[in-house]
Amino acid sequence: MNSAIKTHVKALVVGGGAVGTSIAYHLAKAGWQDVMLLERDELTSGSTWHAAGLLPLFNMSYATTHIHKYSVDFYKTLEAETGLNAGFSVVGNLRMAQTTSRMDEYRLYASTAETAGVPYEWMTPAQIRERWPLVNVEGLQGAIFHPTDGYINPADVTMAMAKGARQRGVVIERKWQVDSYTWTGSEWQVGVTKMVEKGGNLVPSEETAVITAEHVVTATGNHAQRTAKLLGIKTPAIPVEHQFIVTEPDPALVAYRQQGGAEHPVLRDADAKWYVREERGGWILGPYERNAPARFAYGVPDSFRADLFPLDLDRIEEEYMSMIHRLPSSETVGLKDDFNGPICYTPDGNPLVGPAPGLRNMWLAEGFSFGITAAGGTGYYLAQMMVDGEAEIDMASLDPKRYGNWMTTEYAVAKNEEAYEHVFILHHPDEERPAARPLRTSPAYDRQKAAGAQFGHVNGWERPNYYAPEGFDDHAARSFRRGGWWQYAVEEAKAIREGVGLVDATAFTKHTVKGNGATEFLDWFTCNKLPKVGRINLTYALTSAGTTRTEYTIVRNAEDSYYLVSAGAWTAYDQDYLLKSAEDFMAKTGKLVIVQDVTTQWGVFAIAGPKSRDLLKTLIRDADPETALSNKRFPWLSARQIELGMVPVNAIRVAYTGELGWELHHPMEMQNHLWDALMKAGEPLGLKLVGARAQNWLRQEKSYRAFGNELGRDATPAEADLPRFIDLSKDFHGKAAMEALGVRSKCVTLLIDGPDDADPWGREALYDGATKVGRLTSGGYSVAFGKSIGMGYVAPALAVPGTKLKVKMFNELWDAEITEDSPYDPKNTTIRLDA
Template identity: 80%
Template sequence: MKSHVKALVVGGGAVGTSIAYHLARAGWDDVMLLERDELTSGSTWHAAGLLPYFNMSYATTHIHDHSIKLYKTLEDETGLNAGFYVVGNLRMAQTDARMDEYRLYAATAETVGVPFEWMTPAQIAERWPLVRTEDLKGALYHPTDGYINPADVTMALARGARQRGVEIERRWQVDGYAWKGDHWDVTVTKMAEKGGNLVPSDETTVIHAEHVVTATGNHAQRTAKLLGIKIPAIPVEHQYIVTEPDPALVDYRKTHGEHPVLRDADAKWYVREERGGWILGPYERNAPARFEYGVPDSFRADLFPLALDRIEEEYMSFIHRIPSSEQVGLKDDYNGPICYTPDGNPLLGPAPGLRNMWLAEGFSFGITAAGGAGHYLAQLMVEGEAAIDMASLDPRRYGGDWMTTEYAARKNEEAYEHVYILHHPDEERPACRPLRTAPAYDRQRALGAQFGCVNGWERPNYYGPLDAPDSFDHDARSFRRGGWWQHVVDEAKAIREGVGLIDATTFAKHRVFGPGAAAFLDWFTCNRLPKVGRINLTYALTAHGTVRTEYTIVRLAEDDFYLVSAGAWEAYDGDHLRKAEEDWFATQGGGPDGWFGVENVTTKWGVFAIAGPKARAVLSDIVKDADAATVLSNARLPWLSAREIELGMCPVRAIRVAYTGELGWELHHPIEMQNYLWDLLMKAGEAHGLKLVGARAQNWLRQEKSYRAFGNELGRDATPLEAGLDRFVDLSKDFYGKAAMEKTGIRSACVTLRIDGPADADPWGREALYLPDGTRVGRLTSGGYSVAFGQSIGMGYVRPDLAAEGTALKVRIMGDLWDATVTCDSPYDPKNATIRADG
């Protein structure tokens, strides 16, 4: 066994072997894979092998698409049949809401180029007469996917890896990781079989690896402990049963091809053929998490006791949908661990706080994702970035000290249960909430706040009726304009016409300070740094020149900076800042005149955003100053400036900026004084008609101003120049990623569109864009409704030649194409007259 390697992959399931294969395919010729038992001995061996395209995530859809295409080529390359049966995938719908879900998903599929067909109940019955259809509304059919033998595809990937020089070693367990500054020392122990169990032998060695990838599946909690980090990947029990041959199916197959994989999402199961019978896989309620604190040494390729009473409802619905199955006995059954994460998407990318350590954990659909996960992770490792923005899968999206094992276990159980529950784009899942609450939470809840969850924080999405039960938000959800829509319209109008108050406490906040802070930030971000008392919007770039993150930088002093970024990305941004700090000192040196520190101050500061034409009037009633009449004027607190002021007894860092595009301020305040400030603002606002406003209205309003949002328009697949942010890029200076950004050029362009959409629906930001002749030319990244223009609005990317104002396009909303027109940047108040208004 080698003692020095370029990359060490830990874990020999489908995901691990795919990563090893793709690293070798990408040109790394010194790769090793370790497996503590045998290849496929984890969840891979008992997986049902389904390959569903369906996913609401743009990145995950790309990953699934790559897998499905790759698996069809493996036999030609390796000589091993991967056992891929291209039978198609039929997703049936019992309700109109389910059909709307499919229409929204289909819009995402179109942006990736995934083929699909719509089918009526009559067409289903004609083609597959064993399926009962009278209570169906229709179905979405993917003709190019199906199912695969998990062991076969894993072995094919392993052979492909070996053919490219990868060394695969079985029966070696990792027992320790130690970072040595430029490589990892990985302590491994030879495993021996004793009494049917695997036990450590006396044979140990150390492998020196420049990079390590963990793909340890059910053993993720052990991996987390060895690395000293948190990995919210914990298995949940998943049962499926195999029936005896169904005579009706056997007879049908004499003259017909195999059924597609059948999914009755409203009944919460999938079914496929298996040797003349059926495999039924339900996603029931109350499936428990397992191995929260590690997998017992005695558990190998084992299963749990069955709990068939838990899936009785799903079994009966299977009989209803395929009546011939009622007389068929059970042949086999499985109840095994399948790893999940709190949102159901894998953790794929850099490990938080660690160098050259990569995670590939939490794959609930590991067979489907393995091929694409290996492909895109190899791009990240070898090239520095993937061809698609991987932030939505980044392990650092779950970070910080607040994350616990209990939270991960309960949220993973919820994610499992929600596999077939309607995936409303406005859904907010209830498990483990509320957990992180700002002090004003109870006051907001009493006033009708309907909360969303951002990085564990509760944040008002909108304010519903005061007499509504707690279930109002659930009842209000829809794929179209839900019950919340009119409330959000009213909130957006209040900002445009009067004054509104938004709780923005969830913003991530970091302080960078010290004599070397300015030099570091000048290199770290692409815009010029602000002067003391001023602010600038700027971007940290990737090595490829794309947008790594967005910051609002407030310069408090010559060597003291306050950085504000998106709340959902606190750990992501903090980890990048700290690693960039290390890189700076490693390349530039430090010394007494060059040191600086990075401090996460997110939980020290609350934030209220007050905005609207009457915002100054509200604050003027409570500001304390020797010349209170002018403290909020443009002369003393102009647009894009910051000032320490006093509101009543509360010291406030007032930042003259508004994400809504109206006259406004962000009021950053000591978190312990939040309730005092809330009450003060509410009382002062009474005379001016102040209205409470949530995040959804703010999202609509920022689109009227063409303000890009990180995770939507801004990400690691577009440069700031492609995003149309030239004014925030200072090309006269050197900064990280500059050369790569200039070399990339303009591959696509960010535009704002006014949309003549349906009367009952708006785009969500996942829809495909077309020319009037039907040619697909781009996609939306944001969507909503404009109160200023009385129509739908959206932002997205198109070919550069189509970015001119007035270009006529089409956008797919709820299955139909609707007219869309490229408008100017900042269609509402393009000259920024309102936001600059003086007092």
């Protein structure tokens, strides 16, 4: 039967927790006047009600740091706007370190925090003891303190955001469950059912309605799997048990406070894997222990509402005992209450925020393991994406499409349990987590492993990071400085500069684009001139806001047939944008554009170095092998179909390392045959196997921008300082917006005189004297210059070769100098080396 519920809205937000109410609030604040929020139960009845309410600013992600900072600042304004006290206790957040490695982690994070304007202070054990005498500082090396941080009442802040949303015209409806989503081609029809109480359960009534919405946002928390099934998509958002306990009042704490002692900050002993804060004279302990299980992998039972799981004290015994060690007065205090509830996770611990894969005007805000901290900022930046077309920061790292259709429930369960366990485990920039691996392997995986490959993973693919001798321990080699792997990456980089190396680039994303509209489409879709048949071009697809959406190498095989290569981490992300853009083009022009993902059909080996031609000409089958790879017959930036032994190869003369080289795109099923042939032919030439880390250093020596680092949705190709790849004589998607933005900052390459035992990671702040003027987006070591190297963004006035700056590393400022673009071989002499 029909209901009186409103049935036509501009935006429908599904989910009434902290994240959903924030999104509704910020959409209304951004100017959308017809917004409605639906909650199947009561506001805060999901994970919000049993959250501990912590607001940790600490995060290694640039985007997530901005999100958390906005939340902390925003929550402080809510009472003045709504009259409701959100219960924000600004007591600070003290992260203690028991090891020098943990202090190095904090030093790296601190520089990242500076790029986002997050304040912090350093504290010694003696300073901690003096300020908070109940804390046992035995074994501590120091701490980082965030004075603006603290904790908040999750229900109160949610209700304050809900009131603020209502004041701005948002309609909030409780006890309505979404049962279906149907896209009509221009809007969503959302089938909903009124829920009623029956015997303590929430059950569907006969009252139903269909709500028509231009846009839908799902913020369904623990119900993300049900949401995904209704939408016909996959999501890795699956809850993991998180338990915390509340003690009875601690007499020593009560006395300390009665004597005028300041409230303790949120205490985090990361090496002991817990957080602690005060609660009504006692303590709340929240551990991140081993073996916490995932729950509701296939959906939340209808009977589960604001419920909890039984506490498993045995599982957290180690963390409980370490709390007693750090707070000795808590040893005799009894337990007052306990909570063990589901908290949604994703494989990398970051939420899923952005457009849903394959769907129009459907937005996801799922998988929040730190939902209270992220709620405010998520609402703010997602509203920017929906209302303005793009956020002011690059949100690609949180995009839901970073996990493709290869992902399964079992994979997500294993990785989410791992992500939970790793909350307080050292987050080395070179860390590689082992769960659910290996999964996606190229045929040569076993050969590479036998040769000493130490693998990383990108988009599920196993990819060699570097090669090491038998018995080498990759885990033990990790460091915030130059890890044990560093020397091997140096040798690999030198081999490409001086001889010849082989890099497995099979993980590259590959698409074909064909049809009578392919040329016209790609000419509009990308900002550079299209190549001629048999040639290649580097180009960029822009967002509607004029910033960089994707980088492509385009190979033109025929007049209306193209082969596109893009970053391996972004296959589903790139495919979704390509398909939707092609659909829009075909609807507008009536011409045919066929887009196909061929990533798993083609393996890729990159052969690079001064001796690369010598290697390949021993294998090429041609009437004149001596000239087949010459500049005349196979010039730089061209593509040819060749035969290497018995393997047909689509060869592209390009090298991400900046040396003479070719990418060998080959049938995946023939990869092992080609590998063996290359290894045999390369042996007399000293062929070196090379991993991704050395390649990353080498591309910085050539100032080659990388998507997700220098290239992203917060900067235009012009700001990335790539004018040679922008054809302003033609019209292309995002051109007007790009020109309107101008050049707000500019990408530069810097040579850095850093510490003897460390290189930048690409997360560090840049200074002009004592003034912060920019940030690094990449970092590493240069074998050509014998010092550290980095790339980053500064104000255009500073982006001049010879400008002296400073880089913040390990809490010190180190000399850096902006170089010319492509400091190694700026005239591309080695790349053009002739036979």
